[in-house]
Amino acid sequence: MEKIKTDICVIGAGSGGLSVAAGAVQMGARVVLIEKGEMGGDCLNYGCVPSKALLHAAKKGLAYVSAMEHVQASIAKIAPHDSQERFENLGCRVIREAAVFTSPRTVETDSFVVTARRFVIATGSRPFIPPIDGLSEVPFLTNETLWEGREKPDHLLVLGGGPIGLEMAQAHRRLGCDVTVIEGVHALGNEDPEAVAVVTDALRAEGVTVREGSKVARVSGGAGNITLHLEDGGTITGSHLFVATGRVANTDSLGLEKAEVDRDRKGVKVDAKLRSSNKRVYAIGDAAGGLQFTHVAGYHGGVVIRSLLFGLPAKAATHHIPRATYTDPELAQIGLTEEEAREEHGPKVEIARAEIAGNDRAITSNRDGQGFVKVMVVKGRPVGVTIVGPDAGELISFWALAIAGKMKLSQIAGMVAPYPTLMEVNKRAAGAYFTPRLFESRKVKIAVKLIQRLLP
Numbered sequence: 442m443e444k445i446k447t448d449i450c451v452i453g454a455g456s457g458g459l460s461v462a463a464g465a466v467q468m469g470a471r472v473v474l475i476e477k478g479e480m481g482g483d484c485l486n487y488g489c490v491p492s493k494a495l496l497h498a499a500k501k502g503l504a505y506v507s508a509m510e511h512v513q514a515s516i517a518k519i520a521p522h523d524s525q526e527r528f529e530n531l532g533c534r535v536i537r538e539a540a541v542f543t544s545p546r547t548v549e550t551d552s553f554v555v556t557a558r559r560f561v562i563a564t565g566s567r568p569f570i571p572p573i574d575g576l577s578e579v580p581f582l583t584n585e586t587l588w589e590g591r592e593k594p595d596h597l598l599v600l601g602g603g604p605i606g607l608e609m610a611q612a613h614r615r616l617g618c619d620v621t622v623i624e625g626v627h628a629l630g631n632e633d634p635e636a637v638a639v640v641t642d643a644l645r646a647e648g649v650t651v652r653e654g655s656k657v658a659r660v661s662g663g664a665g666n667i668t669l670h671l672e673d674g675g676t677i678t679g680s681h682l683f684v685a686t687g688r689v690a691n692t693d694s695l696g697l698e699k700a701e702v703d704r705d706r707k708g709v710k711v712d713a714k715l716r717s718s719n720k721r722v723y724a725i726g727d728a729a730g731g732l733q734f735t736h737v738a739g740y741h742g743g744v745v746i747r748s749l750l751f752g753l754p755a756k757a758a759t760h761h762i763p764r765a766t767y768t769d770p771e772l773a774q775i776g777l778t779e780e781e782a783r784e785e786h787g788p789k790v791e792i793a794r795a796e797i798a799g800n801d802r803a804i805t806s807n808r809d810g811q812g813f814v815k816v817m818v819v820k821g822r823p824v825g826v827t828i829v830g831p832d833a834g835e836l837i838s839f840w841a842l843a844i845a846g847k848m849k850l851s852q853i854a855g856m857v858a859p860y861p862t863l864m865e866v867n868k869r870a871a872g873a874y875f876t877p878r879l880f881e882s883r884k885v886k887i888a889v890k891l892i893q894r895l896l897p
């Protein structure tokens with residue numbers, strides 16, 4: 442076994458690990474990066490990239506096989522950016538083996554013993570497979586295997602109506618499959634119910650069957666013919682089953698006990714600085730058990746770099762983190778939903794909103810269906826925004842800046858956006874906050890009348 446001493450050892454070369462490794466090595470630290478699977482992790486190989494590529498191909502009306510080819514071509518185009526070669530050229534020592542802690546300061550792989558001043562656990566997550574009777578005896582797909590298919594499923598059963606389930610349900614429907622989503626509770630259960638209804642209505646209108654509150658008691662059948670037996674006695678049969686029922690952090694086979702790193706059901710237990718119970722070991726991204734998004738893993742990377750390299754106190758916050766589900770229409774959220782805002786701020790919350798249907802660019806491009814921007818306002822500042830409609834994932838970034846920059850709604854309403862753009866809907870929502878104050882105020886009307894009489 443070769444022995445290596447380094448400043449920073451990063452375990453996992455996904456969105457989080459790569460951000461730390463690239464940043465740290467380019468600022469002069471010695472970095473060892475250990476990856477047991479594909480460089481780029483889930484997002485590039487089994488997550489964001491293939492799912493967004495498939496959604497695009499399906500929207501463009503590509504045939505199934507061409508759509509899957511577009512998926513692989515998209516991955517191949519991005520892969521060099523995350524490749525072993527690129528990271529070695531940056532100066533990292535890249536090891537392509539599985540890492541296990543053997544002590545609080547040592548990690549081992551098949552061929553190496555790595556001692557480091559600091560470790561970063563960025564090992565991501567994997568699909569959670571629910572313990573349903575018979576499930577393990579039938580062939581089923583997950584986000585790790587869905588992209589290998591070259592034969593279009595006749596009828597795809599999607600277990601789980603979260604972002605993964607709904608995105609892939611819509612893509613497959615548009616690729617010509619029959620699709621049934623079976624969701625145990627509510628589809629997109631963490632999101633604003635009014636916005637979710639816009640998405641599920643659109644899916645249903647396209648022919649996706651979405652069954653909410655449906656619990657599966659048992660699974661039977663075999664390849665090409667799988668039956669879900671529901672607790673209410675009903676059955677649903679399809680040709681393929683895609684399981685998208687949540688995620689489990691990859692922390693169970695890392696030897697964390699030897700490293701004196703505590704974990705719980707969600708992942709490695711970390712403080713606000715993303716440090717574990719062993720102060721030399723940090724955890725970021727999906728492995729840290731909080732929000733599970735690529736941009737969060739990248740943000741975590743930036744936070745720990747400040748502390749790893751410069752010893753500066755840096756904490757990870759969540760109030761300014763946006764998220765989006767890329768169905769058509771898209772659903773995006775930052776900060777508090779209406780329900781959360783009312784719970785936290787009570788009667789202090791005011792809601793300002795604008796409808797997509799009132800946006801001229803949406804009308805001219807035929808995208809003026811259902812949808813809205815809803816802004817939760819407390820003392821003149823946004824504390825949360827929900828957007829459902831075309832390009833909601835793009836439109837939410839504007840609010841990410843506003844919330845991170847603690848901007849007032851007056852500043853946002855004062856912004857000039859080019860006409861005609863979808864972006865104007867954001868300004869209109871901010872403006873809606875002032876409408877009753879300006880246009881429905883007796884005091885304003887009296888003041889204007891007086892001033893008009895006095896003006897020369």
Ligand SMILES: Cc1cc2nc3c(=O)[nH]c(=O)nc-3n(C[C@H](O)[C@H](O)[C@H](O)COP(=O)(O)OP(=O)(O)OC[C@H]3O[C@@H](n4cnc5c(N)ncnc54)[C@H](O)[C@@H]3O)c2cc1C
Nearest residue numbers: 453455456457477478482483488540565726727733734735
């Ligand atoms: C279908 C799907 C679609 C998604 N779409 C989006 C999206 O549109 N937008 C978004 O923001 N997020 C999306 N996500 C979530 C996103 O993929 C994850 O949040 C992100 O990949 C987490 O990054 P990470 O660095 O924490 O982990 P990962 O990217 O999973 O990387 C972890 C890496 O660690 C490696 N590893 C694990 N254990 C070890 C070990 N012991 N030794 C060495 N290496 C190890 C793994 O092989 C893996 O490569 C999606 C996820 C899925 C599944």
Ligand SMILES: NC(=O)c1ccc[n+]([C@@H]2O[C@H](COP(=O)([O-])OP(=O)(O)OC[C@H]3O[C@@H](n4cnc5c(N)ncnc54)[C@H](O)[C@@H]3O)[C@@H](O)[C@H]2O)c1
Nearest residue numbers: 571601602603604605606624625685686687733765766767
């Ligand atoms: N657009 C994006 O940014 C994007 C896309 C995909 C995934 N992701 C990330 O990946 C995470 C995981 O996505 P996900 O959709 O797998 O998980 P999820 O936890 O968000 O949703 C899983 C859904 O499955 C349901 N479910 C669980 N067990 C079930 C059962 N036995 N029968 C029926 N329904 C069941 C849950 O009620 C839930 O609604 C997301 O929360 C998100 O952080 C992000």
